[in-house]
Amino acid sequence: MSATTQPDAGLQPIAAEPLVGWRGFLRSLFSSRVTIFGLALILVFAGVAVLAPILAPYNPVEQSIILMNRPPSAEHLLGTDGFGRDILSRIIWGTRPSLALALLAPMIALILGTAIGTMAGFFGGRIDRLVGRLTDTLMAFPSLLLGILVSAALGPGFFNVVAAVAFAFLPRFIRVARASTMAVRQEPYIEAAFAVGQPRWRIIFRHVVPNISGPIVVVATLWIATAIRIEATLSFLGLGVQAPDPSWGNIIRDGLGNLLGSPWPVIFAGAAITLCVLAFNLVGDALRDALDPEHRD
Amino acid sequence: MIRLLVNRLFDTLVTALLVLTLVFVALRILPGDPAVAALGDTAGTAQIEALREQLGLNRSLAAQYFYFLWDMLRLDFGRSMLNGASISGILLSNLPYTLQLAAGAILVGMLIGVPAGILSAINKGRGLDYGARVFALIGLCIPDFYLGALMLIAFALTLDWFPIMGGGSGLWGSLYHVALPALTLGLVMAAFTSRLTRSALLEVLGRDYVRTARAKGVSERWVVGKHALRNAMIPVVTGFGIYILTMLSGSISIELIFSRPGIGSVLINGINARDYAVVQAGLVMFSMFVVLVNFGVDIVYALIDPRVRVAAR
Numbered sequence: 001m002s003a004t005t006q007p008d009a010g011l012q013p014i015a016a017e018p019l020v021g022w023r024g025f026l027r028s029l030f031s032s033r034v035t036i037f038g039l040a041l042i043l044v045f046a047g048v049a050v051l052a053p054i055l056a057p058y059n060p061v062e063q064s065i066i067l068m069n070r071p072p073s074a075e076h077l078l079g080t081d082g083f084g085r086d087i088l089s090r091i092i093w094g095t096r097p098s099l100a101l102a103l104l105a106p107m108i109a110l111i112l113g114t115a116i117g118t119m120a121g122f123f124g125g126r127i128d129r130l131v132g133r134l135t136d137t138l139m140a141f142p143s144l145l146l147g148i149l150v151s152a153a154l155g156p157g158f159f160n161v162v163a164a165v166a167f168a169f170l171p172r173f174i175r176v177a178r179a180s181t182m183a184v185r186q187e188p189y190i191e192a193a194f195a196v197g198q199p200r201w202r203i204i205f206r207h208v209v210p211n212i213s214g215p216i217v218v219v220a221t222l223w224i225a226t227a228i229r230i231e232a233t234l235s236f237l238g239l240g241v242q243a244p245d246p247s248w249g250n251i252i253r254d255g256l257g258n259l260l261g262s263p264w265p266v267i268f269a270g271a272a273i274t275l276c277v278l279a280f281n282l283v284g285d286a287l288r289d290a291l292d293p294e295h296r297d
Numbered sequence: 298m299i300r301l302l303v304n305r306l307f308d309t310l311v312t313a314l315l316v317l318t319l320v321f322v323a324l325r326i327l328p329g330d331p332a333v334a335a336l337g338d339t340a341g342t343a344q345i346e347a348l349r350e351q352l353g354l355n356r357s358l359a360a361q362y363f364y365f366l367w368d369m370l371r372l373d374f375g376r377s378m379l380n381g382a383s384i385s386g387i388l389l390s391n392l393p394y395t396l397q398l399a400a401g402a403i404l405v406g407m408l409i410g411v412p413a414g415i416l417s418a419i420n421k422g423r424g425l426d427y428g429a430r431v432f433a434l435i436g437l438c439i440p441d442f443y444l445g446a447l448m449l450i451a452f453a454l455t456l457d458w459f460p461i462m463g464g465g466s467g468l469w470g471s472l473y474h475v476a477l478p479a480l481t482l483g484l485v486m487a488a489f490t491s492r493l494t495r496s497a498l499l500e501v502l503g504r505d506y507v508r509t510a511r512a513k514g515v516s517e518r519w520v521v522g523k524h525a526l527r528n529a530m531i532p533v534v535t536g537f538g539i540y541i542l543t544m545l546s547g548s549i550s551i552e553l554i555f556s557r558p559g560i561g562s563v564l565i566n567g568i569n570a571r572d573y574a575v576v577q578a579g580l581v582m583f584s585m586f587v588v589l590v591n592f593g594v595d596i597v598y599a600l601i602d603p604r605v606r607v608a609a610r
Contacts, residue, residue, distance in 0.1 A: 133315070134315070137312050137315050137316060137319075140312075140542075140587055140588075140591050141542070141584075141587050142539065142542045142543045142546050144543070144546040144547075145542060145543075145545065145546035145583060145587070148546060148549060148564075148583075149320075149323075149580050149583060149584070150323065152564060152568050152576055152579070152580060153320075153323040153324050153576070153580065155568075156568075225438070229440055232440055233440060233442060233550055236440075236442050236550060236553075237549065237550060237553065237565055237568075238565070238568070238569060239568065252442065252443065252446060255446075256446060256553075256554065259446075259449070259450060259454060260454070263450045263454070266443075266446045266447075266450070267447070267450070270439075270440065270443030270446060270447070273440055273443060274435075274438050274439045274440070274443065277438040277439075277440070278434070278435075278438040281434070281437065281438055
């Protein structure tokens with residue numbers, strides 16, 4: 001399988017180099033207005049998620065027969081859906097599952113992927129070949145498709161979606177951790193640690209993991225935007241957060257059956273997803289450029 | 298070339314076995330009894346036992362695995378639990394719709410994406426480049442099903458130019474029904490393609506042999522068209538496999554948006570109806586698409602890049 005390039009943002013595994021010069025890195029990161037816009041947008045979304053109970057003008061699951069399918073107005077800024085629920089409130093509450101997943105799924109994939117990848121890369125041998133073969137096979141799947149397949153097997157529910165997205169990302173993290181570990185393993189300080197007779201687990205935890213953590217954490221941030229998109233798609237397909245609880249994906253799912261009643265829920269919920277993905281993509285691109293200047297245009 | 302083909306074929310068979318095993322593991326070893334899931338909590342023990350027997354869930358895991366592989370080899374996906382229809386038949390009748398959608402989307406994606414990427418690269422830093430890149434960025438961020446919903450609202454519901462649902466029949470009916478879904482997926486694909494074409498072409502335009510060609514007075518059009526573009530297309534073609542697969546995963550939600558028949562619809566309906574055998578068949582189908590597309594890309598790659606052929610000897 002040679003066709004195993006990254007499907008999503010075209011990102012490359014980053015070489016296992018420690019971050020040189022934090023100041024230069026930060027300056028490069030904040031040098032562009034577009035990036036600052038992305039960061040500000042992320043802060044807004046995070047604030048909305050945390051303050052949802054205060055910010056939401058109405059109860060997001062309260063239905064009303066009288067208020068069905070209202071277009072945007074002064075009382076309901078984004079209108080109401082086919083059940084008479086306030087769309088603004090539903091979108092505000094829908095921020096929570098999206099952002100929670102965006103944090104959880106890459107984090108789980110990071111921890112498991114680092115564990116598996118480090119072990120495989122450190123010990124080598126037959127296990128390493130098996131892990132390599134498995135990751136190669138799974139890398140051939142676009143992460144969205146892998147997420148859908150796992151979700152289909154697990155059934156609907158928020159935590160199943162977290163598991164599905166984490167699994168979809170897992171091979172990517174294993175690959176970076178494995179490659180970085182193999183690179184670090186050649187370093188003189190690892191040889192020295194072996195020479196003075198340190199136990200292997202200690203070498204792994206004290207010397208290997210800290211040295212490969214930089215690139216892996218960056219990879220995790222680069223996958224956040226994709227995680228949000230996959231979560232939205234799974235919720236849209238009916239596999240994610242279940243009704244009546246709102247998530248951006250299931251607002252679109254509900255709205256699709258009621259397009260003739262009102263197109264507004266679909267339009268606004270989709271705009272929220274697009275903005276959120278855009279924000280994380282802008283910051284992710286800037287992060288990658290700051291760490292890997294050669295990649296910059 | 299023959300040797301490469303045999304090698305890749307063997308590789309692909311091993312991968313297919315691995316993927317089938319993963320599907321099997323995912324469906325059998327995960328918690329939850331498919332018989333209970335299908336019948337609901339209110340079903341009696343005898344009923345559940347009967348369904349378990351029918352699905353072969355009473356056999357040992359090893360036997361289940363063997364029968365699973367044997368069924369897949371014969372392309373026998375069993376029968377739908379809902380209406381007893383042969384799943385192979387359902388898949389076969391739905392496959393053309395997914396293929397039409399994929400073909401249309403690839404066409405739109407390449408026709409828009411490649412020229413946009415080339416124009417962007419040769420006008421680097423100018424307005425045209427900027428516009429193409431903003432277009433690509435939006436295409437990367439907007440979920441395909443949202444774009445589909447917007448298209449549906451604008452061109453089918455409001456303007457009434459296109460149908461709002463179904464797959465159509467006959468040549469014109471099919472084209473009429475596939476146009477909007479294919480345009481949606483194609484635009485998303487164009488965003489990916491133009492980004493990749495742009496960066497690949499820029500990379501190649503900076504190489505020594507391009508400078509040499511320019512230095513000896515070759516016209517810019519010839520430099521780009523003859524020298525640079527050919528090499529720049531290699532990553533684009535390699536990326537092609539990923540696009541096809543990205544589109545296949547996208548087709549699942551697009552089929553739902555446009556109420557279109559297709560393999561994705563079969564899978565999603567199976568999930569919603571808790572039809573275990575249909576879900577299994579859908580998972581196997583999409584996994585085999587991935588394996589097949591990667592095999593195809595490897596072969597095409599060898600055909601356009603002689604270095605790959607030589608390396609395989």
